[in-house]
Amino acid sequence: xxxxxxxxxxxxxxxxxxxxxxxxxxxxxxxxxxxxxxxxxxxxxxxxxxxxxxxxxxxxxxxxxxxxxxxxxxxxxxxxxxxxxxxxxxxxxxxxxxxxxxxxxxxxxxxxxxxxxxxxxxxxxxxxxxxxxxxxxxxxxxxxxxxxxxxxxxxxxxxxxxxxxxxxxxxxxxx
Amino acid sequence: xxxxxxxxxxxxxxxxxxxxxxxxxxxxxxxxxxxxxxxxxxxxxxxxxxxxxxxxxxxxx
Numbered sequence: 044x045x046x047x048x049x050x051x052x053x054x055x056x057x058x059x060x061x062x063x064x065x066x067x068x069x070x071x072x073x074x075x076x077x078x079x080x081x082x083x084x085x086x087x088x089x090x091x092x093x094x095x096x097x098x099x100x101x102x103x104x105x106x107x108x109x110x111x112x113x114x115x116x117x118x119x120x121x122x123x124x125x126x127x128x129x130x131x132x133x134x135x136x137x138x139x140x141x142x143x144x145x146x147x148x149x150x151x152x153x154x155x156x157x158x159x160x161x162x163x164x165x166x167x168x169x170x171x172x173x174x175x176x177x178x179x180x181x182x183x184x185x186x187x188x189x190x191x192x193x194x195x196x197x198x199x200x201x202x203x204x205x206x207x208x209x210x211x212x213x214x215x216x217x218x
Numbered sequence: 219x220x221x222x223x224x225x226x227x228x229x230x231x232x233x234x235x236x237x238x239x240x241x242x243x244x245x246x247x248x249x250x251x252x253x254x255x256x257x258x259x260x261x262x263x264x265x266x267x268x269x270x271x272x273x274x275x276x277x278x279x
Contacts, residue, residue: 050274057272063265064272067252073227073279080223092255094278102274105252105260111222114275116248118237127247127271131262134244138237140274152270170243191279194226202228 049142054102057149061129061156064102068094069114072121073199073207075192084109097190128152141175184208247271 054064068091074080081087107113126135135148185208199207224230251261
């Protein structure tokens with residue numbers, strides 16, 4: 044989870060403004076020798092603690108059950124983000140952590156709270172859609188895969204045909 | 219159910235097709251009760267009318 048540090052900053056900024064942030068610990072996306080797939084809830088708890096320690100996570104971690112009940116309910120992607128407003132409605136969902144977008148969306152809810160406090164009428168709720176671009180630092184990515192173990196790198200290579208930390212240029216050279 | 223915790227990446231669909239068909243924008247977020255690392259139960263409904271809630275899903279790997 045390469046985006047943990049910026050999210051921690053947002054947590055510090057927005058928690059005093061009526062927000063709670065949580066990391067939901069789900070199945071291992073790239074299980075390896077060091078962090079294998081979960082076979083018991085006890086093991087899942089132990090690995091969640093390890094995540095907290097390794098990434099120095101300050102945001103509270105919630106444990107999904109062994110069968111992935113919450114993960115399934117929200118769509119099964121490995122690094123998705125949801126923002127849920129005070130009424131319990133989904134106001135933002137993203138297929139990957141994008142700290143800038145999250146910042147903008149939290150800011151929108153702060154503005155909404157302010158409008159509500161001033162009694163500004165809301166005519167209707169609109170919807171927007173967008174693409175976003177996920178930056179990749181090959182060294183950081185290599186670090187995360189190596190931390191999981193050689194198996195994680197091998198499985199990725201078998202599934203995708205290139206190393207998980209290959210640059211676009213290296214991917215082209217393989218073809 | 220057994221395949222949820224797959225042993226190696228590439229053994230199972232990672233969910234790209236589910237993501238846009240569940241928990242849609244503007245709809246009520248799926249309810250959950252999960253345990254935190256102190257063993258305390260946290261329910262989404264705890265925050266109703268009180269807090270906005272951000273969830274980031276993730277793992278070590």
